[in-house]
Amino acid sequence: MNNVLGTKTRLTEYFVQLVQEKKQSVKQNWYGEDWPDWDNDWDNSWDNSHGDNPWEDWNEWSDWNNS
Amino acid sequence: MFTKSGSYIIKVTGNCNLYCPYCYHFSGKKRVPKSTLSIDLLESFIEQAVELTPDKVWFIWHGGEPLLAGIDYFKRIVAIEERITAKRGTKFRNSIQTNATLVNHQWADFFQAHDFGVGVSLDGTKEIHDRNRVYFSQKGSFDQTIKNIHLLQDTGLRIGILAVVTKSSLGKEREILDYFLQIPVRSFNFLPCVEIAENDCEALPFSITDNDYAEFMINMFDLWTELDDPSVRVRYFNSAIIGLLGLTPPSCTFNGTCGNYVTLNNDGGVFPCDNFINYKELKFGNLQESSLDTLLKGDVRHDFYEASKVQRAECEICDFQTACHGACRKYSYIFRKKLSDPNFLCGSRKVIFSHIAGYLEENIAGYKRPSVPKAVNLADIKIN
Numbered sequence: 005m006n007n008v009l010g011t012k013t014r015l016t017e018y019f020v021q022l023v024q025e026k027k028q029s030v031k032q033n034w035y036g037e038d039w040p041d042w043d044n045d046w047d048n049s050w051d052n053s054h055g056d057n058p059w060e061d062w063n064e065w066s067d068w069n070n071s
Numbered sequence: 072m073f074t075k076s077g078s079y080i081i082k083v084t085g086n087c088n089l090y091c092p093y094c095y096h097f098s099g100k101k102r103v104p105k106s107t108l109s110i111d112l113l114e115s116f117i118e119q120a121v122e123l124t125p126d127k128v129w130f131i132w133h134g135g136e137p138l139l140a141g142i143d144y145f146k147r148i149v150a151i152e153e154r155i156t157a158k159r160g161t162k163f164r165n166s167i168q169t170n171a172t173l174v175n176h177q178w179a180d181f182f183q184a185h186d187f188g189v190g191v192s193l194d195g196t197k198e199i200h201d202r203n204r205v206y207f208s209q210k211g212s213f214d215q216t217i218k219n220i221h222l223l224q225d226t227g228l229r230i231g232i233l234a235v236v237t238k239s240s241l242g243k244e245r246e247i248l249d250y251f252l253q254i255p256v257r258s259f260n261f262l263p264c265v266e267i268a269e270n271d272c273e274a275l276p277f278s279i280t281d282n283d284y285a286e287f288m289i290n291m292f293d294l295w296t297e298l299d300d301p302s303v304r305v306r307y308f309n310s311a312i313i314g315l316l317g318l319t320p321p322s323c324t325f326n327g328t329c330g331n332y333v334t335l336n337n338d339g340g341v342f343p344c345d346n347f348i349n350y351k352e353l354k355f356g357n358l359q360e361s362s363l364d365t366l367l368k369g370d371v372r373h374d375f376y377e378a379s380k381v382q383r384a385e386c387e388i389c390d391f392q393t394a395c396h397g398a399c400r401k402y403s404y405i406f407r408k409k410l411s412d413p414n415f416l417c418g419s420r421k422v423i424f425s426h427i428a429g430y431l432e433e434n435i436a437g438y439k440r441p442s443v444p445k446a447v448n449l450a451d452i453k454i455n
């Protein structure tokens with residue numbers, strides 16, 4: 005049976021919720037693209053295969069474009 | 072166009088106590104004497120990195136095997152960071168990738184005390200792991216690695232696992248997943264073993280094909296979805312699902328950013344990423360000769376960055392472009408040293424993404440998989 009989010013599994017419910025939540029934090033990066041705020045996604049920080057940067061914050065660092 | 076980085080991979084040593092034939096550092100050489108990054112140069116690098124992003128800096132400690140540098144080396148690193156934090160308020164985040172064979176109580180307590188994110192390289196069960204992850208004596212490292220994973224976990228550290236998918240892994244998806252959960256570890260990722268011979272365009276014999284990788288990942292995805300447990304995290308799947316649901320994922324291999332993990336090699340060389348450490352033409356320069364700021368603003372980085380942003384022709388017509396963003400650029404570059412080349416992983420990505428999109432369609436009411444983002448005249452497409 006579908007839950008209120010229209011998802012049938014715990015996995016899909018989790019990801020739909022995650023995406024909805026992260027969409028609230030979307031900013032524009034310095035390409036003008038929408039970019040979610042993954043700043044506090046600490047769970048990813050163990051993975052050292054040049055992957056998830058919990059501190060990506062394009063707005064904060066965008067000033068360097070002009071330097 | 073330039074960007075500050077804020078996240079750096081530091082190769083503290085080129086040496087390793089293992090002799091894995093598939094390693095991208097493996098070149099048939101024995102250990103190199105004096106290969107540990109000078110602590111004075113490292114201190115200068117840390118200070119320069121803080122100048123660029125004073126609020127926060129993330130270091131990912133790599134090797135070789137970084138623990139070969141010794142615990143006193145890392146204590147000095149933490150002392151440098153603490154001195155800077157006291158003076159400037161900078162927040163540091165430290166992660167380390169290790170084979171864990173050298174971990175002891177002292178290391179485990181150190182990582183726990185200083186909140187290191189610890190990733191352990193483990194390919195699966197003993198049979199799979201010991202096929203490649205061997206000491207110079209050819210003895211397998213599995214027993215030591217597992218023993219020390221438990222040592223790390225006993226301190227309360229939550230570790231993650233990076234597993235290389237080799238020919239030995241194929242068809243063993245259930246064994247691998249069950250074993251990881253049994254350890255227990257709940258965060259892991261699977262990296263394809265793809266290496267080529269120097270000055271050659273041929274994949275080395277132990278490399279897997281993109282079809283192999285696709286089959287492995289699809290089987291693993293099905294097993295993972297059977298668990299139906301979001302606390303079990305497989306980064307590839309997490310990133311792909313986030314992308315397929317229309318949001319930019321955090322992983323550079325899924326969001327199209329490249330070169331934001333600026334890498335300091337143990338000899339002072341600075342590269343766009345440790346995936347490109349073997350390509351001297353992509354070296355920004357050496358920290359012993361130029362400042363970090365100068366190297367990051369240099370022509371090599373500029374040209375690399377611009378080239379990495381160019382969307383390849385095959386991506387223009389791909390349904391999954393907005394979720395994939397062209398995969399890790401290493402897999403375009405490795406064969407002919409062209410970032411614009413077709414990506415080795417492209418075929419596997421399409422199959423895996425299609426499979427995952429099917430799962431989402433089946434389990435989310437009203438979900439529609441992405442479609443080609445814009446109309447493209449096929450006659451205009453040229454594959455280089």
